[in-house]
Amino acid sequence: MVTKTKSSMPNPEDVYQTTLSNGITILARSNFNSPAVNVGGYLPAGALFETDDKLGLTDFVSSMLMRGTQTRTFDAIYNELETVGASLGFDSGVHNTNFGGRALVEDLPLLLKLLSESLQTPVFPDDEMERLRTQLLTGLALRAQDTSDMADLLFEQFLYADHPYGKPSDGYIETIQGITRQDLEDFHRLHFGPRGMVVAIVGAIQPKKAVEAVEKVLGDWAVPSQKESPALPPLKPLKKTVRKHHLIPGKSQSDLVVGTLGPNRKSPDFMAASLGNSVLGQFGMMGRIGSVVREKSGLAYYAYSSLHSGIGPGSWEVAAGVNPKNLKKALGLIDAELRRFVKNGVTKEELADSQANYVGRLPLSLESNGGMVSAILNIHRYDLGMDYYQRYESLIRKVNRADVVEVARKYIDPDRLVIATAGP
Amino acid sequence: MKKNITQVQLKNGMKVMLKEIHTAPIISSWIWYKVGSRDEVTGKTGISHWTEHMMFKGTKKFPGGLLDKAISREGGRWNASTSRDSTRYYETMPAAKIDLALRLEADRMTKSIFNAKEVASERTVIISEREGSENEPMFLLGEAVQHASFRVHPYHHEIIGDMADLRSITRDDLYNHYRYYYVPNNAALSLAGDFDTKSMLKRIRELFEPIPNGQVPPRLVRPEPERKGELQLTVEGPGETAFTQVAYPFPNATHPDYFPLQVLESLLNGASGLSYKTCRLYRALVDTGYAVDVSGWSESTIDPFIYRITMVHRPDKKPEEALAVLDAEIQKMQNELMPEAEIHRAVKQARAVFAYGSENITNQAFWMGYTSMFSDYSWYATYLNKLAKVTPQDVQRVAQKYFQPSRRVVGIYIPQGKVA
Numbered sequence: 124m125v126t127k128t129k130s131s132m133p134n135p136e137d138v139y140q141t142t143l144s145n146g147i148t149i150l151a152r153s154n155f156n157s158p159a160v161n162v163g164g165y166l167p168a169g170a171l172f173e174t175d176d177k178l179g180l181t182d183f184v185s186s187m188l189m190r191g192t193q194t195r196t197f198d199a200i201y202n203e204l205e206t207v208g209a210s211l212g213f214d215s216g217v218h219n220t221n222f223g224g225r226a227l228v229e230d231l232p233l234l235l236k237l238l239s240e241s242l243q244t245p246v247f248p249d250d251e252m253e254r255l256r257t258q259l260l261t262g263l264a265l266r267a268q269d270t271s272d273m274a275d276l277l278f279e280q281f282l283y284a285d286h287p288y289g290k291p292s293d294g295y296i297e298t299i300q301g302i303t304r305q306d307l308e309d310f311h312r313l314h315f316g317p318r319g320m321v322v323a324i325v326g327a328i329q330p331k332k333a334v335e336a337v338e339k340v341l342g343d344w345a346v347p348s349q350k351e352s353p354a355l356p357p358l359k360p361l362k363k364t365v366r367k368h369h370l371i372p373g374k375s376q377s378d379l380v381v382g383t384l385g386p387n388r389k390s391p392d393f394m395a396a397s398l399g400n401s402v403l404g405q406f407g408m409m410g411r412i413g414s415v416v417r418e419k420s421g422l423a424y425y426a427y428s429s430l431h432s433g434i435g436p437g438s439w440e441v442a443a444g445v446n447p448k449n450l451k452k453a454l455g456l457i458d459a460e461l462r463r464f465v466k467n468g469v470t471k472e473e474l475a476d477s478q479a480n481y482v483g484r485l486p487l488s489l490e491s492n493g494g495m496v497s498a499i500l501n502i503h504r505y506d507l508g509m510d511y512y513q514r515y516e517s518l519i520r521k522v523n524r525a526d527v528v529e530v531a532r533k534y535i536d537p538d539r540l541v542i543a544t545a546g547p
Numbered sequence: 548m549k550k551n552i553t554q555v556q557l558k559n560g561m562k563v564m565l566k567e568i569h570t571a572p573i574i575s576s577w578i579w580y581k582v583g584s585r586d587e588v589t590g591k592t593g594i595s596h597w598t599e600h601m602m603f604k605g606t607k608k609f610p611g612g613l614l615d616k617a618i619s620r621e622g623g624r625w626n627a628s629t630s631r632d633s634t635r636y637y638e639t640m641p642a643a644k645i646d647l648a649l650r651l652e653a654d655r656m657t658k659s660i661f662n663a664k665e666v667a668s669e670r671t672v673i674i675s676e677r678e679g680s681e682n683e684p685m686f687l688l689g690e691a692v693q694h695a696s697f698r699v700h701p702y703h704h705e706i707i708g709d710m711a712d713l714r715s716i717t718r719d720d721l722y723n724h725y726r727y728y729y730v731p732n733n734a735a736l737s738l739a740g741d742f743d744t745k746s747m748l749k750r751i752r753e754l755f756e757p758i759p760n761g762q763v764p765p766r767l768v769r770p771e772p773e774r775k776g777e778l779q780l781t782v783e784g785p786g787e788t789a790f791t792q793v794a795y796p797f798p799n800a801t802h803p804d805y806f807p808l809q810v811l812e813s814l815l816n817g818a819s820g821l822s823y824k825t826c827r828l829y830r831a832l833v834d835t836g837y838a839v840d841v842s843g844w845s846e847s848t849i850d851p852f853i854y855r856i857t858m859v860h861r862p863d864k865k866p867e868e869a870l871a872v873l874d875a876e877i878q879k880m881q882n883e884l885m886p887e888a889e890i891h892r893a894v895k896q897a898r899a900v901f902a903y904g905s906e907n908i909t910n911q912a913f914w915m916g917y918t919s920m921f922s923d924y925s926w927y928a929t930y931l932n933k934l935a936k937v938t939p940q941d942v943q944r945v946a947q948k949y950f951q952p953s954r955r956v957v958g959i960y961i962p963q964g965k966v967a
Binding site: 131154156157158159197198201202204205206207208209210212225226227254257258260261264265267268269270371372373374375376406407408414417418419420421422423424425444445446476479480481482483484485486487489490491492493 | 570571572573603611612615616618619620621622623624639641644667668669670671672673674675676678679681682684784785786787788817818821822823824825826830833834836839840859861862892895896897898899900902903905906907908963
């Protein structure tokens with residue numbers, strides 16, 4: 124029944140890669156199935172550079188980049204984009220400022236021009252800064268009312284105590300109130316530059332043409348004073364389980380996050396941990412956690428586990444939303460599942476199921492230009508090699524039960540967890 | 548965008564729509580039932596959505612739990628959702644594995660078990676789903692505004708249903724609902740992806756044609772009378788942020804006014820699927836410091852529904868001040884003709900959004916089935932042309948017709964102050 128289709132996997136032959144003389148790496152792959160193009164990437168201007176009294180500064184800067192440049196106002200920038208149905212946006216994390224956009228391919232030059240201007244010549248107008256500040260403060264007021272956001276915040280605060288990963292990227296009310304225009308300008312001047320920047324383009328354009336288009340607008344960018352990112356400080360391991368509750372009165376549901384540290388993305392433990400996590404709280408209807416908390420006990424609409432693996436120490440966590448009176452019961456069920464997972468690992472059948480899922484779902488995750496941009500950026504960021512997806516199936520298949528139980532025991536100690544809850 | 552699709556009606560009345568796309572080794576299959584929250588009477592609200600949940604609990608051939616595993620093992624993605632007008636289930640699979648999805652859907656059209664114990668545990672899951680929604684001020688406000696907008700038409704309640712009904716609906720209520728509405732002549736199957744139409748159709752006939760048809764249930768039709776006079780309401784709850792939601796009447800998706808209103812929407816609130824920082828309301832309310840955010844959206848429905856505009860208020864401005872600015876912008880739409888160039892802009896925006904959507908096979912199968920619930924695929928295929936034919940006069944006329952203060956509902960969420 125299946126007819127011939129071209130390979131949807133990126134590979135060293137069809138992903139064009141080059142580095143400009145100013146240090147910008149460009150990755151490009153064509154896809155002529157739709158007349159559109161996606162752009163994504165990052166540069167190493169992250170919250171690592173923030174001081175505690177200015178938490179949220181990177182986020183503030185990235186949200187200001189499109190609010191006025193030397194040649195265009197906020198309204199003019201968005202008018203150009205929206206008029207042609209294109210989009211562009213920036214956000215930030217601990218390590219990087221990220222960007223992403225899409226357009227019909229005829230409008231790629233416009234998209235890249237606006238990307239370049241926003242990165243190189245933002246002017247941080249006072250009126251726009253104050254408007255954004257009000258929006259950010261409203262966002263923080265809403266966050267304070269969101270049981271899921273507050274449980275996450277509390278979890279990270281205690282899992283990553285005295286570490287940049289434990290600090291909220293959107294800051295606190297006091298820190299956002301204290302950020303000045305000078306802070307924004309200084310941050311941009313010192314940390315934004317081409318060195319370490321990566322741009323990926325996927326869509327209806329020949330890769331070399333895409334590279335030329337990027338080079339035209341970003342090839343001359345030079346920031347000799349661009350600062351190197353500081354190294355991540357060491358992390359203090361948990362000595363015992365920490366249980367914290369954040370009170371939000373008047374809510375009908377509480378959220379919980381239970382977890383511990385996980386491997387980083389480059390760790391040899393990653394694949395076994397990822398497959399183990401799939402069995403624990405992803406596969407089918409949210410894995411074993413979903414089966415116990417939702418299907419068998421009817422306690423929650425969502426209950427799952429997730430593994431967050433990036434540049435630094437990752438996290439391995441279980442999350443659920445439950446009626447406040449069922450909080451204790453749900454935590455008990457999750458505790459028992461974690462103990463079982465660490466004691467017995469996964470069955471042969473469970474592992475085979477998740478392995479099959481990982482291999483089978485690949486075409487789906489790569490079908491859109493946006494999915495492909497994420498995939499090739501990840502390959503680059505974590506040095507996976509452009510032949511990663513050619514090796515992918517064997518990487519998955521070679522994980523065995525012993526590997527999974529070993530990483531489970533290495534990372535998850537049921538007596539040393541962070542248990543964060545938020546609600547009434 | 549490829550427009551050629553194959554449409555067939557099986558002998559038992561089931562509609563089938565097929566669209567070959569050979570860009571990736573993927574097939575997406577959707578089955579649609581013409582039943583949604585608008586078919587629910589008082590005392591049974593939420594029953595369509597709950598039935599949807601029960602469809603994942605298994606049949607004799609595909610017992611619960613095994614279903615998820617079978618699909619996931621093949622790398623597939625599946626889910627379901629309930630809307631006001633329809634209930635739909637989809638599987639997107641590696642092309643070679645789609646037969647599993649077809650067998651599963653053919654089987655569970657009539658053979659889902661609805662075990663009483665599982666009904667009981669799903670009751671608390673759905674109550675938990677509703678409690679999660681109730682945590683959100685916007686859900687509470689939106690529910691109140693929707694309810695106030697429909698006194699007569701069954702669009703008045705939320706899809707998830709009222710808590711009272713979620714506590715009292717029985718296993719037999721659910722099973723009867725399922726057997727009544729889940730018949731082939733009340734269903735449509737839409738498939739897009741990497742298949743050969745002829746052999747796919749043969750397989751679909753083998754699996755679905757033997758299912759006997761049933762009596763097509765009549766839809767609940769209780770037209771909403773025209774509102775005479777603005778209705779204002781308030782909702783109080785935790786938090787520090789105030790919101791306002793304004794709901795105007797809005798026509799059904801096949802009404803001639805629908806397309807001029809899409810152009811109006813793009814001008815007033817921005818085009819669907821794009822940022823909206825240069826739409827009139829954003830410029831008038833956010834750029835000038837009257838609100839933190841403003842957004843608006845319509846829905847494509849069988850019967851007339853509502854157009855909603857939501858404002859997130861600044862702590863230093865009163866909701867009434869922002870509402871006055873909103874009114875002034877709407878009056879401008881009613882009093883002045885929009886520039887012709889704005890129509891070209893709306894068409895270009897829609898063209899881009901269509902192009903992005905065409906990258907996704909699941910999305911393409913969705914649109915075939917979705918449009919079949921209130922019209923047919925030509926509605927989708929001619930969308931851009933219909934948009935291009937709209938004139939500034941059309942837009943002014945629909946602005947005057949639908950955006951009257953006396954026909955709207957205005958709801959304000961009043962936060963009860965700082966948290967502990």
